Amino acid sequence: MVRRLVLGCSALGHTLIEHARERRGEVYVVTDDAGWVTTLRESNVPATEADPTDAAAYPDDVDVVVLAADDAERNLAAARAARRAYPAASIVAYVGVDADAATRESIAAVADRCIDPVAALTRRVLEVVDADADERIVDLVGTLRSLSGPLAVVTHDNPDPDAIASAIGLVRVAESVGMDADACYGGEISHQENRALVNLLDIQLRHLESVDLAGYGGIALVDHSRPGINDSLPTDADVDLVVDHHPPRGPVEARYIDVRPDLGATSTIVAEYLDRLAIDLDRRIATALLYGIRIDTRDFTREVAVADVEAAAAILETADVGTLERVETPTVSPETFETLARAIREREVEGSVVASCVGEIADRDALAQAAERLLDMEGVTVTFVYGFLDGTIYASARARGADVDLGETLRDALGQIGSAGGHADMAGAQIPLGILGAVEDDSAASLTDVVRESISGRFFETIADAPAPPTADVELTGAAVSSGTGGETGAERDDEEKTEDTGHDTDADT
Template identity: 50%
Template sequence: MNRLVLGCGSVGLPLAERLARRPERLLVVLEDDERRADSLREEGIDARSLERTDPDALRTVAGAVDSIVLAPDETDRLLPLARLARAAYPDAFLLACFDSGTAAADRTAVSDLVDRTIDAAAETSEYVLDRAGDDGVRMRKFKRILRDIDGTLAVIAHDNPDPDAIASAVGLTRIAEATGTDATPCYYGNINHQENRALVNLLEYDLRNLTEDVDLDEEFAGFALVDHSRPGINDGLPESTPIDIVIDHHPPRALVEARFVDLRSNFGSTSTLIAGYFHQLGIEPPADIATGLLYGLQTDTDDFTREVDVPDFEAAARLVDRADSSALQRIESPSVTADTLETVASAIVNRRVEKDVLTTGVGRISDRDALAQAADKLLEMDGISTTLVFGYTEEVVYISARSRGTDLDLGEALRDAFGQIGSAGGHAEMAGAQIPVGMLVEEDDEADRGEVIEEVITERFFETMGIELTRPATAVYADFLGTDELGE
């Protein structure tokens, strides 16, 4: 694809010079003045003159183009160039540079044709370059796909969504609605974690809890995934569901198929990406959205201490002035359920430590979110760098893991340990896994179930970590039950 500059005035020339030094893109600057084109070529810029100003001629000279900057010397040429560029490349990103001599009527007409305008007299070439870059192309494609959806877009968070997934789903819904597309934030499973419930209730988020009996094709015309990237993996969608949009910050385990995909694993949260979309599209997030996105960013980066990057701080700086600080305080200090306290207590009692790695099983659970809270809490213990907490329901074993201050990639470790018998993944310092109970246990006896799960999970994880167990996992499980022999 070519990045194109149409015209080469006082803004276009320095911009062309900067673009020409970028090896990853072929630059084509079009001028109807052959002498100007010759002069640019002498400076090492790929400049080509355009004799006929019609769309076919432009496509013939320029080839495939995904972004165009309109920066002519003569202000009266800006509108004709905008019409030419849009006719030749209806799907390209167009940025127009106004100057002080651009007439008001031309400004209005050009603005209707292009994706973004700037006041060239007030901006640097670096600013123009940023606006003409990959983010502009991405936003152009994103808006086009949103507008193609003829009906309601289902914005799907992952199962039992956390604050990052919740805020991202609601945020993307608002963005879709601002572009004229109906959208509904959805999730499968439950919202049990007390802070997650507080987030939804205090900010009055209207999320739809989907069940298996919902006729997806009947109710929705399109599907977007946030904070995860594949249908049927950590959500209740059929794996064959065609996906329109994927926005996620987790590294993918396999090919992600969608009409629009934005995966940036260097970001600390999906909320960071969604906040960036508000900014790039020029949409001001309302207070409830800004509050949720800031909280989602904050929790997924562990208060900006875990896998955080510059864009996370920039997003937070834009959100903080619009966020409701009082609501944030109430979300962060909700009441804790008895089930959560019992799970954390069981995790403490049943802990097993080998070197600086702690594992613990809590038995049958009713709230899987409590596992993450236990993993975070146990990571605070002196001398512990990695924690893994697991529990099970009738059908699934859930695992939550945390680490800090190590070279370990926890997401890779869990994939190595459990990827062949279930789904696993995450980031270097925060990861999880889900394993069907049927992959581990054939009998229905509760005592046998707990024993087998304890043994398989613990031994697989320590083996992956390269740590030799000092005691069999079954012996630790017997201590937890308070018996001399298992089953007594």
């Protein structure tokens, strides 16, 4: 059975034929152009030299008919012949060049779908010159080209997949306009999935401790919006570009600002830049951007916008899905299993809320995974797991099916003694041990008791009041400003205190 019959041929027709060959089913071509017949046969495409309007040259059974000649009148005649020969087939017609309005209408009346090159080109041009998007792109390119030297693209500390992908994507944008750029980060890349992402895709990131910022002509912040607030930059650093999807809690100052709280991921914004500038995506960047969108939207189930889905769909074909499968199934260390076991043993339960102090830890990332796993316990809707490492108490919280904003809860409970924040359903905190570490008996067990007494009470008291979702007063100052109020405000994250590194959607802190 011939699934696709192509009638007539042209440069467009040849491209369609090559594309169709990659799909399942046979392709058969009927054209009166001897040159095209020879070319097609040399490519092992079955082709017959005959009049494409003559049904006698057609095969017996066809699913789809494609009319691919440049001549609109010939396509119309072929469309009518094909419809008579195959009443149930789907007919796709290339309108051709220089077709008048009457011919276009006649083809449309016979075919199931028409390809009008003028209309298609017009739509694409209008998309590219969309007023808001065009202004952003013009300002972005202008800002990049005005820099006196290379650009440092800085993520927040302990970068998650969205921050990593946004950074390398913006580096690619800068390089496309002739500007050297480096993706930089502070803190650690500690989550197993994040390490796997960087290693498997061979992503080049520079730690801020190893770079001289004075050697850069500009600074860009991605996935956060204020220098010195959860990044390793000085608070008075001059920032040239800010690209973020989180609503800022304080004034944002930069020459170029693109903050869109209505989107689910910063990777979506950067993917738009690459598309608008017609920059070819390599597999490495496409894979990272797809993962960044998926993680920050929790596989399109949290704070997701139409633009997030469209961006993911556009880059899916280029992304390496096999590599993502490897990223999402990394090995788990024995320390992580031990932390989970301690979280289960040491749990304190009040209603549907569980808090657990696991004591001294070797890997802070294990806290997030333990908090996630405890949510699987029957009757539990909120979990809070914490431990200490190198003079700091780290905490991770999760919620599922609970009417509570964890980011605000942790901020209220622990913000006065440390830093805390996060989404409505996942959040984290860091608290200096300080004088808590100076116990008379300096054993780990005694210190664990002191930490538990200090932290658990604060958390349980605050969770009982369930803070309302926050609203943000945003002040943005820059050449390009895009700030919306859409999205689920109850799950908004305070960019000042994004304290944890994010990885796989079930093990991630954002």
